[in-house]
Amino acid sequence: MAVAEFTTPLDLEKIRADFPILARPVHGKRLVFLDSAASSQKPRQVIxxxxxxxxxxxxxxxxxxxxxxxxxxxxxxxxxxxxxxxxxxxxxxxxxxxxxxxxxxxxxxxxxxxxxxxxxxxxxxxxxxxxxxxxxxxxxxxxxxxxxxxxxxxxxxxxxxxxxxxxxxxxxxxxxxxxxxxxxxxxxxxxxxxxxxxxxxxxxxxxxxxxxxxxxxxxxxxxxxxxxxxxxxxxxxxxxxxxxxxxxxxxxxxxxxxxxxxxxxxxxxxxxxxxxxxxxxxxxxxxxxxxxxxxxxxxxxxIGMEAIEAHEHALTAYAYDVLDGISGVTQYGPKPPNRAGILSFNVGKVHPHDVAQVLDSEGIAVRAGHHCTQPLMRRFDLQATTRASVYLYNGRDDIDALALGIEKVKRTFSV
Amino acid sequence: MDDFYRENILDHYNNPRNHGHLDHPSAAAEGVNPLCGDELAVELEVHDGVVTDIRYSGRGCAISQAAASMLSDVVKGKPVDQLAQIGKEDVLEELGIPLSPIRLKCAMLSVGVLKVALSELTGEPLPPEWNDPSDGIEWKSA
Incomplete structure (x- = not known):
């Protein structure tokens, strides 16, 4: 399956340098922060x-x-x-x-x-x-x-x-x-x-x-x-x-x-x-x-709100296709391009808390749970999902790390 | 961090012991953690003061389900009056991994349900540490 091409108007290296927390390893790994929908990281300018x-x-x-x-x-x-x-x-x-x-x-x-x-x-x-x-x-x-x-x-x-x-x-x-x-x-x-x-x-x-x-x-x-x-x-x-x-x-x-x-x-x-x-x-x-x-x-x-939107738009399309290509992954919500930078998915029957825990061991931060939308979860007969959300400091490397992390989830739980 | 999902946890998760239901349980209880949706039910069969059989069922994360499976092995065959001694530390010892406060609730769900079932069986009140409304877990005797 073809994966959407990713091009961005943003200077990602320069933007990442603005966020001190992104330079701090987690469990000895590069921090892959994919939970900005819950709360975003802060640039030096704000701090x-x-x-x-x-x-x-x-x-x-x-x-x-x-x-x-x-x-x-x-x-x-x-x-x-x-x-x-x-x-x-x-x-x-x-x-x-x-x-x-x-x-x-x-x-x-x-x-x-x-x-x-x-x-x-x-x-x-x-x-x-x-x-x-x-x-x-x-x-x-x-x-x-x-x-x-x-x-x-x-x-x-x-x-x-x-x-x-x-x-x-x-x-x-x-x-x-x-x-x-x-x-x-x-x-x-x-x-x-x-x-x-x-x-x-x-x-x-x-x-x-x-x-x-x-x-x-x-x-x-x-x-x-x-x-x-x-x-x-x-x-x-x-x-x-x-x-x-x-x-x-x-x-x-x-x-x-x-x-x-x-x-x-x-x-x-x-x-x-x-x-x-x-x-x-x-x-x-x-x-x-x-x-x-x-x-x-x-x-x-x-940086420009239009440029941020275009960046996330492209990254979301890329991420959706990457997740779509992993067997055992089920995604929820509209297909890109009519979709903002929030990816909601499950890996086989593995509970999202377990998905998030394995991803955390790789330095990847995602949200697991009902995301404060219990009626929505019931609508789709779900207990919970894993959610990866992107922002201006995320790049293709973060999505590729997520994909590798999901493979580790699958190995751990024999999906 | 990498050995969070130790072999013993994955073994119990993938090959659950005593999973399912009993035909004629002497006591049963359920627990739900609404925060993460973990659900667990425990059924006990008791003869002459001894737990002769136990079944658990439910859905949830690997920690909650593996802990229930491990606990069922511990409980089966034990005299009821010894079960009052089983506590949080026994479950942690079985799991053998450090847990964050959020995951601790996953691990403790099954032992909490067991306590509710035992309280129903013996008529003894539920020990206060299992009856703390602030932990958010909802217990129900069947």
């Missing part, structure tokens, strides 16, 4: 930014009249401007710093959901969602008396158009929630089409961008969605993320968390809210982490 903030510019933000307070605020708000550009928002007030996508989605579920979704209303999610974009809606439905419906999947792990057809008759849909890219299967969803579908029903579209924003250009205006959540730790950054939301929606939403920073005036009887985006940033934010998230976005933009 140095964290150190630099604490060494030169650290104080609480939006408070101090002194030099450091002003400097920290300037850098923190500067990071917001960078993130505004990163998702091509047209207004910096629409970019709210959060811990990660989970917090962003919960913010929407609480502040929007508990205000604008009520008894008799409907919420639509999909069968492929990560628990972080499923449990908040289940909980919202339980607490408000709304009903939750699911878009189902075809056997190749794409959204089933028939199921969308069946759900078309549902009335009072107030909110549609979908992943931009599936974390278990690599499915890429057509967000502009889903936005149209949601808006035709008078619903808002909430997008979990955790697996997309690190890997491809994101333009929230072109996507047409209403909320977009991303996690910094999956895009070379530390523990900070953003929620992007349309200003007119954010304006009419009550706060999520309350306390300091998100207020304008407080009396013993009554409080008025701060302006966007600070209305949604109660308490002291993750200052250095948010600034370093800006550095991560700049690092990725410096």
């Amino acid at each position: 140095e930014t964290l150190v630099d903030v604490y060494e030169t510019s650290y104080a609480n933000v939006h408070r101090g009249v002194y030099y450091l307070g002003a400097r920290a605020t300037e850098r923190y708000e500067g990071a917001r401007d960078i993130m505004t550009g990163f998702v091509n928002a047209n207004d910096r007030r629409e970019v709210i710093f959060v811990r990660e996508a989970t917090e962003a989605l919960n913010l929407v579920a609480y502040a929007y959901g508990r205000t604008f979704v009520g008894p008799g209303d409907a919420i639509v999610a999909t069968e492929m969602e990560h628990h972080s974009n499923l449990v908040p809606w289940q909980f919202l439905a339980q607490q408000t008396g709304a009903t939750l419906h699911y878009l189902r999947l075809t056997d190749d792990g794409s959204l089933d158009p028939d199921s969308q057809q069946r759900l078309a008759a549902i009335e009072n849909v107030k909110l549609v929630a979908v992943a931009h890219v599936s974390n278990s299967l690599g499915t890429i969803n057509d967000i502009p089409a889903l936005a149209t579908w949601a808006h035709e029903r008078g619903a808002v579209l909430v997008v979990d961008g955790a697996q997309a924003a690190p890997h491809r250009p994101v333009d929230v205006q072109a996507l047409g969605c209403d909320f977009y959540a991303l996690s910094g730790h999956k895009m070379c950054g530390p523990g900070a993320g953003i929620l992007w939301g349309r200003a007119e929606l954010l304006e009419k939403m009550p706060p999520f968390l309350t306390g300091g920073e998100m207020i304008r005036t407080v009396s013993l009887e009554k409080t008025t809210w701060n302006d966007l985006p600070w209305k949604f940033e109660a308490g002291t934010p993750a200052i250095a982490e948010s600034i370093a998230l800006g550095a991560a976005a700049q690092y990725l933009q410096g």
Whole structure:
């Protein structure tokens, strides 16, 4: 069988030199890191930014009249401007710093959901969602008396158009929630089409961008969605993320968390809210982490999101073909090219924990388990899969190492 | 690291001892680790205070399944009152490899299920170290 040719616009050697951890052997072997979908590694530029903030510019933000307070605020708000550009928002007030996508989605579920979704209303999610974009809606439905419906999947792990057809008759849909890219299967969803579908029903579209924003250009205006959540730790950054939301929606939403920073005036009887985006940033934010998230976005933009996407696209096609050529390996999810850099597979009947353990002995890091998508696993009658996910620092050598590692799994367990 | 899957583990995994079901079990129990999906059921046949036969069934990783197979060999033929002595360290000794906290749960699933079955048999309460809700494992007497 022909294996897709791999060419990349990236200077892989230069990129790898930016990531100190890639130079550290694991069990005496070269580290083959194929678990960026869980959390990515960090380049020196981001690590140095964290150190630099604490060494030169650290104080609480939006408070101090002194030099450091002003400097920290300037850098923190500067990071917001960078993130505004990163998702091509047209207004910096629409970019709210959060811990990660989970917090962003919960913010929407609480502040929007508990205000604008009520008894008799409907919420639509999909069968492929990560628990972080499923449990908040289940909980919202339980607490408000709304009903939750699911878009189902075809056997190749794409959204089933028939199921969308069946759900078309549902009335009072107030909110549609979908992943931009599936974390278990690599499915890429057509967000502009889903936005149209949601808006035709008078619903808002909430997008979990955790697996997309690190890997491809994101333009929230072109996507047409209403909320977009991303996690910094999956895009070379530390523990900070953003929620992007349309200003007119954010304006009419009550706060999520309350306390300091998100207020304008407080009396013993009554409080008025701060302006966007600070209305949604109660308490002291993750200052250095948010600034370093800006550095991560700049690092990725410096390389080019289109180039990163093209690189992963080519590497995924190569990896899919390589795995396809190994007897006993079963892959799940759509075939490239309609697939992001996430490969989900099983080796014979070997439990994925055993696959991952043998691969670890070769210095190869992959994820094994249900990937926080238990309904998806049940859909495909799976207990678990092994997942290898690629990023800008992975190359053909990593996939070739994975293939050799899988051969070792097969030898160990006589597959 | 390379000898994680030692010959004895692979032997028990590939040639499980006492695998299957009993026609008339005296006691039975199941355990599930929802974190990784490992499932294990144990059935005991007891005559005059002695475990005359044991069967286990389930699905999961090589560690959980091999540990169950090894444990079944240890248990078979033993008086019930001696089984209370069997603990985590016995399973670790049988496996003979160091385990990370996550894999430790795989290894301990079968002995935990055995404890639940024994508690059902004797009417003695489940020892507290096997009844810790924080470990996430769900036990069920059959």
